[in-house]
């Protein structure tokens with residue numbers, strides 16, 4: 001008898017696990033359970049709207065979803081519509097691929113002020129996550145401080161300063177474009193608590209900042225090393241050193257290029273650890289302590305400075321909210337290389353924490369499949385898909401299947417104004433109502449006239 005596998009979450013790690021399972025067991029069934037009506041996780045709601053090519057990876061996930069052994073249960077939230085225990089009763093193996101969606105906190109005085117905006121909410125808002133639809137961030141300021149120098153920080157800085165023309169061929173939400181493109185933002189400060197050697201952004205993303213129409217990338221050459229110091233070289237592999245050198249070369253280029261007529265600036269500032277968010281009810285600035293780096297750690301120098309701003313975006317990483325009945329610690333599922341316990345597994349960011357690019361999640365799928373094979377040699381005859389369908393029908397959950405998602409997707413593409421590739425629905429209600437109208441309009445097989 002074939003194994004029945006439930007995968008919770010339809011981001012990269014969920015789809016890579018499905019792929020691995022389908023390859024390993026020709027007779028298995030794989031059900032992908034997703035809380036949103038839409039698949040693909042951060043590919044849809046995280047990856048920047050102007051990085052359309054990156055989103056193309058979803059085409060390979062679609063092939064997996066269309067495999068006859070796979071069923072997509074969209075609009076079904078584990079912990080709300082069905083419990084972990086109920087899934088385990090019905091499936092031979094349950095794999096959690098639910099990611100990390102919540103902002104880490106700085107833990108600083110003043111963090112609760114109006115004008116401090118977690119990067120997860122901001123990114124979700126401009127990318128159209130339904131839960132973030134009504135964020136309406138106040139971008140009425142000339143200066144923004146982004147804390148952190150990872151790729152998410154770079155994404156946000158770029159989206160804030162790109163012109164409407166540069167964003168025309170993207171799926172940036174209309175509600176976000178209306179606010180971002182009217183904002184008076186002139187300066188975006190990207191603040192690293194360590195130096196350029198320890199920046200987390202990758203070179204392709206950094207170089208992009210040197211090619212913006214109306215924004216110049218600015219860096220103080222005094223913060224860049226002549227060469228990577230011998231002492232620091234011990235910390236890194238040869239490959240890392242090559243990547244670091246590329247970043248330093250790019251930053252040196254930024255330091256040389258004149259801003260020309262460009263009216264906006266993205267400032268890369270290193271060796272600056274935030275210590276307090278300043279202001280009254282509203283943010284007016286951030287206080288930083290200058291640092292030096294020793295053995296890879298930022299050490300405070302006792303010297304302080306302030307940057308005036310009306311908006312602070314901490315882009316310092318994510319954590320995962322606990323899911324009821326799943327053992328959690330430090331924002332991740334408690335697991336040993338993905339195994340939570342026999343029959344229960346974790347992959348992707350909920351397993352490893354919030355780091356790594358899309359492809360980093362692929363080996364997690366293989367590992368999960370190997371662990372399932374070791375733990376559960378054969379299917380046990382549990383109710384599997386039919387059992388879940390019955391339960392969800394009893395609870396009157398409106399399940400959005402993969403064919404319905406394709407209808408949503410087609411409608412999003414049809415209502416986009418070229419060159420925009422799609423205009424996403426902003427709420428779940430809009431998606432469901434569109435599907436209802438389509439179903440009502442379609443002739444039923446009984447009265448179809450052929």
Ligand code: FAD
Pocket residue numbers: 008009010011012013014033034035036039040041042043045046047048051054076077078079097098099100123152155323347348349350355356357358359360361
């Ligand atoms: P996710 O992609 O977050 O997927 C988790 C899924 O689980 C979601 O669909 C969620 O709705 C669902 N879910 C959560 N809870 C439940 C529940 N209780 N019940 C049912 N479903 C649930 N990498 C790149 O290579 N290139 C990029 O350009 C890039 N851009 C990024 C931009 C941002 C802002 C971020 C944060 C990350 C970016 N990454 C990028 C990294 C990449 O997105 C991640 O490595 C990857 O998405 C992690 O995959 P995941 O499957 O673990 O999580």
Ligand code: NAP
Pocket residue numbers: 106147148149150151152153155192193194198199200201202205273274315316317318354355356357
């Ligand atoms: P990240 O790469 O871990 O970067 C987080 C940044 O925040 C680092 O600069 C970190 O500094 C800083 N930071 C953390 N805690 C801080 C604190 N308390 N005070 C000040 N600074 C702090 O995380 P991310 O940018 O969220 O990206 C997550 C993953 O997604 C990464 O693997 C990234 O590559 C990937 N991603 C990829 C792309 C792409 O490929 N285009 C786009 C977006 C995201 P320290 O280094 O000093 O800790």
